[in-house]
Amino acid sequence: MIAVLMFPGSNCENETKLACEKAGMKAEIVRWNDVSKLGSYSGYVLPGGWSYEDRIRAGVIASKDTVVAFLKKEAAAGKPILGICNGCQILVEAGLVPGNGKLEMAVARNENPLVSGYYCSWVHMKKTSSLKTAFSAVDDVMAIPIAHGEGRFVTNDTELLAALEENGQILFRYCDAGGDVATSFPDNPNGSSGAIAGICNKEGNVLAMMPHPERAAWMRQMPGEHADGEEAGPGLRIFESMKRYIDEN
């Protein structure tokens, strides 16, 4: 059973639960302040939205919640944890990703020549690591939507990005439709350092990603016409990969 953790202001919990279920997992939506059953879940998904209205900055208030302290123990136990968009921001602010136990990065305000603030679009991302993780069994290049105002991975640690690269922790990067890593807008939609779209911890069981795989989990969600809209979309592979990891561990 997967817990889809709903914070005050989350707004993608239902479609995230549906994506988990389409991938063959049982899932239920769990409120942030209901800690009674937390240890019984085999994995966790932190969905998108605006937890606590993004007060102070996106994800930081939720990152101080009791439930996130509990997630740190679950992460250490090897359970898979997926943070999507606002869930990604929460995991980064909590130091669960990159995962050395301290705040190592920020998911900062977008750098975008078209608009300041919130921006949504279809982009492409590719898997750029051979690290075996709970989320790696995906297509090499996938079209996927983004929707955020603060999605730019940055760090003031000059050695961190190289270390993440060496460790294989930069799981997803923005790219163009042909799979070349993005060098500028619009392929890199927010100015993220190294075109980073998703980062995992060293152990590979915690992933923080800004794009929304649950919005690309059915072909009917994808741009264009599709003969069978109920077929799996590319985003579903991430949830299926999570299921496989749980089954194997």
Added chain:
Amino acid sequence: MKTELFVRLKVVDTTALTALTAIQEMGFTDCVEVKRDVYYAFESDVDISKSLLGVDVLVNANKHAARFSADVTGVGVLVTDADDDCSALLHTLTERLGISSITHVSRGVLWTLRFKEGVDSTLIAEKIARGLLSNEHYQKFVILG
């Protein structure tokens, strides 16, 4: 000349209340009050004070109180984004709203923290600034007061 503008909600500031709750849950129970101002600093050749209050972009008189000096009754923590050049705001003020003498704008958030008496409020405020109010990877803070 430099003009500083501090904009505070007249109505209940739920962001400041949320910050206070988070601060106390982090263990900083000596902090008893949080106030929040949006902070702007402008460079211009002439006095632009009246012009700034005359455009609704920065101050809505129905819900905001604006001052040209800080009201720090406690310890102030001014947080700014390191790479926020405010170019869109500068363009709006100079090109669309006609305050053409402005040459530079910066902005941030001024948090004013009030503590119980007898504690090292500056030291605690700095810990709160590092732990909650700013993210050192893209923001800077200075302690005031």
